[in-house]
Amino acid sequence: MKTPHRVFVCHETPCVSLGAESVYSAFREEIDRLGLDHVSLEISGCHGHGLCSGGPSVVVEPSRFFYNGLRPEDASVIVREHLNHGRPVQHLFHRDAQTGKSVARYVDVDFYQSQERVALRNCGRINPESIEHYIDRAGYGALQLVLSTMTPDQTIDIIEESGLRGRGGAGFPTGRKWRFCRQSPGDQKYVVCNADEGNPGAFTDRSVLEGDPHAVVEGMIIAGYAMGASKGYVYVRAEYPLAVRRIRKAIKDARRRGFLGREILGADFDFDLRVKEGAGAFVCGEETALLQSIESERGMPRPRPPFPTDSGLNGKPTVINNVKTLSYVPVIVDRGAEWFRSLGTEESPGTAVFALAGDIRYSGLVEVPMGTSLSRIIELGGGIAGDRKVKAVHTGGPAGGSVPAHRLDTPVDYESLQELGSTMGSGGMMVLNEDACMVDIARFFMDFARSESCGKCAPCRLGTKQMVTILTRIAGCQGVERDLELMRDIAETMRVGSLCGLGQTCTNPVMATLEHFEEDYRAHIHEGVCPTGACDVELDGSHVRAAPY
Amino acid sequence: MKGETGTSTEVFRTVVQDILDDHAGESWPLIAVLQEIQHRIGYIPPEVVPLVADRLGIFPGEIQGVITFYSQLRDRPQGRTVIRACRGTACHVSGGTTVLKALQGELGISEGESTADRQYSLETVACVGACGLAPNVIVDDDVFGTMTPAKVRKLIEKDGEPS
Incomplete structure (x- = not known):
């Protein structure tokens, strides 16, 4: 009797682009050909070591052996040698870019070791299209706990005590927002998940939706119970077709299991979810524009107040939360406010998820406790690519700012970044080397x-x-x-x-x-020169000064 | 040609009626209906707008307003293959502009245009979130990463199947 093995082939956008689907088929074929009953083959979300450019990546559980950059022909070698004969295939292991050494196991990668995975707890460890996998990892346990032992107010208390702040960028306390909505009069209330991650260079929400969609669904159901809402919408940008597909499937499966619909888990609580796809407008990430877009209007913002918690969708009280914010909710309920507060800083508890990109060795997601310094995050990403120097780190996308190299000791939290004229934003972190012209x-x-x-x-x-x-x-x-x-x-x-x-x-x-x-x-x-030569502009006369000086 | 248009209008009307039936009773269905029309027909033919307006009880002008607001929605047909250059931040700093120029040169069209034989359309996209592979080019639904002008040439020669 052989030990059961699980093979996870990453099926997120970058790995799929690099051929993950044909690698998966090659595994399937060889496993079936050899009739290996002890092996189950699964797709997964991002394994989260920021090695997207070296994909497709594959992790073999239970020992967590870690292969990267596979071609279909490598799959059959791994099946024959590793899965059938128990001999891991060394030359296909991931190689550390700095040392050139091969790294056998997932947990040995420095990038992974120093991370605190909360929002990304399941990404890469479960098949995102399987509700059973999510349930196996204690999924929907928080929902059961809330529905069977807590009142809506007690639920809000936990979120408020945890100090969770909105991960969409502004950092508004989530518990307080929920409380406003709960206290706002109205027979119909709504929960909206803002998955319109439009910041060019940010892909944290995409990864959570593609890698762990049920966490978002569970977070939304708990939010609905806390606020007294019976309907919810997930607003996803259309540029993320895979995320749209996964969240739709998650909702369908949750409904089938009785986590959505009437009298959920026997409680006196009805709640259901719908997906609304965006149609390509960055401004729809702004909450009032997003509501307009859900209502099938032009996505133009409306003045606040009234705030959506008083008058949102359909003129009814509405809470709009970011994807990551919602994915924290079940784990906070499970492990308690105290635990969440033990991570991060006093003002910004918990973890932060960043999408590392630009001139960095390993592009991809990192999740670190709030308060970690920018330089440590760059280190986790394997440092800057090539023998270059960091010039700046840009966080917050089009609403953010660039932090200069000599301020890289700045801790990442809402206030510290704001002081430097930047923002947390929704998690984009672009590392720029000295070739960049600001x-x-x-x-x-x-x-x-x-x-x-x-x-x-x-x-x-x-x-x-x-x-x-x-x-x-x-x-x-x-x-x-x-x-x-x-x-x-x-x-x-x-x-x-x-x-x-x-x-x-x-x-x-x-x-x-x-x-x-x-x-x-x-x-x-x-x-009269661009010092780095990055500015490539041909003036055609339309940029001459219009106003007299 | 004119007769053909008349026939296709009939086909379009049937398709649109089906789509509207599918979305009956749904809250705020307009954008979803338009997306599905575009998915099935390839674009939103102006002649079906009054039909949609009538069924949803809104003015045709409001629908036109929605179509022009969102970059994904279009009221004219595209090329058979749609090539989109990513203009996200990571792509910008890693040579996305050069890649876009190479695409323009290779296809002989600017962004927002289609080739005369309607084989290709060229567009840009804000970000597809595959920043680890920047710069990216998206051919229909497939992402091709770490692009260079040389890879662009290969991509178009092989029609979406670069080595």
Whole structure:
């Protein structure tokens, strides 16, 4: 009798792109050919070691042997040698990029060892399309606990005591938001999951949805019970087709098992979920625009107040939570507020999930306790690629800012990053080496904001356009000193005068680069060159100064 | 040609009626209906807009407003193969602009356009979240990572099956 083995082939977007599906088929074929009854073959979410560029990756349980960069022909070797004869195939193990040594087991990877996996607890360890796998890992246990032993108010108490803050970027206390919604009068209330992860360069929500969709479903059901909501919507961006498919399947399976529907688990509580797909508009990540979009309108923000907790979907009290926020809920209920508070910092408890990308050796997800320094996170990602130096780390995407190399000791938490003119954002972390020109980065984000501005309010509609014009002029070495002041003025007007977060925050990348990298701007203006050659701009006359100076 | 359009309008109407039937009773179905029309027909033919408006009890202008607001929705047909260059941050810093230029050069069209033979359409996409493989090009639903101008040439020669 052979020990049962489970083979997990990562089936997230990057690994699928690198051929995970044919690797899976090759495993299937060989396992069936040899009739190996002790082996079960599963797909999984991201194994989470930030090795997306080296995929497809495969983990063999129970010993957690870790293969990476497999081709279909390698699969049959692993099946014959490792699974049939118990001889792990050394030359196919993952190789550490720094030492060049092969790493046999998953837990031996430094990247994995130093992480604290809470939001990503199941990613890569279960088949995301199997509700049984989720249940085996104590899934839906928190829901049972809540429904059988706790009142809605007690449920909110736990979340409030845990200090959980919204992981969508703003960091609003989740428990308090739930309480507002619970106290708001109304016979119909809604729970909405914001899975419109539009920040270019962030993919943390995608990974949770693709790797552990039931955690989000369970979080939403608990939220619904706490607030007295009977309906919920998951709003997913259409650019994530795999995530859409997995969350739809999770909802269907949960309904079949009685976790959704009428009188859930015998309690006097009805709740059901629907998926609404976005249609390609970044602004719909803003909560009021998102509600408009769920209602099939143009996704244009509406003024707040009234806040959605008073008047949201259909004019009814609505709570909108980010994917990761909701995925923390079951584990907080399970392990207690105290435990959650023991992770992270006083003001920002728990962990933070970042999507590491850019000039870094291992791109992918990292989950670390809040308060971990930026330099430690870069270390976890294997350091900067090549023999380069870090110039800046950009967090928070188009609403965030770039932290200069000499401030990499900054701990990641909501307040510390804000002090430096950046934000946590929804988890994008872009590492930039000295080849990056910060004018180019600022222009990139501003151009993104310009194309995504919905045009409803003037400060954002006009401001983004003017900022791009000025930044393009500077990038093309036609800028003047006065442009810097002009940009600061426009940015302030946009911050104060814009209707929603997009307009209010999209000047952050410009302001942060102006503060920390003014020399990049000055080189373009005074020396007439882009110091790194990254700015590739051909001026066509539309960027000349319009206003008299 | 004109006669053909007339026939296809009939087909479109039947398809759209079916889709509307499927979504009967659903809250706020418009975007889902439009997405499904686009999925089945390839785009949202302007001639079906009044039909949808009528069934959902809204003005055709409101539907047009929704179609023009969202970048995914389109009211004209695309090429048989849709190539999208990712313009996310990771792709930008790792040479995405050069890749987009190579695509434009190779296909002879700009983003938002289709080739004369309707074989290819070229678009950009905000981010597909496969940043570890940047820069990315997406051919229909398949992501091709770590692209270079040379790989772009191969990709188009082999029509979506690079080595």
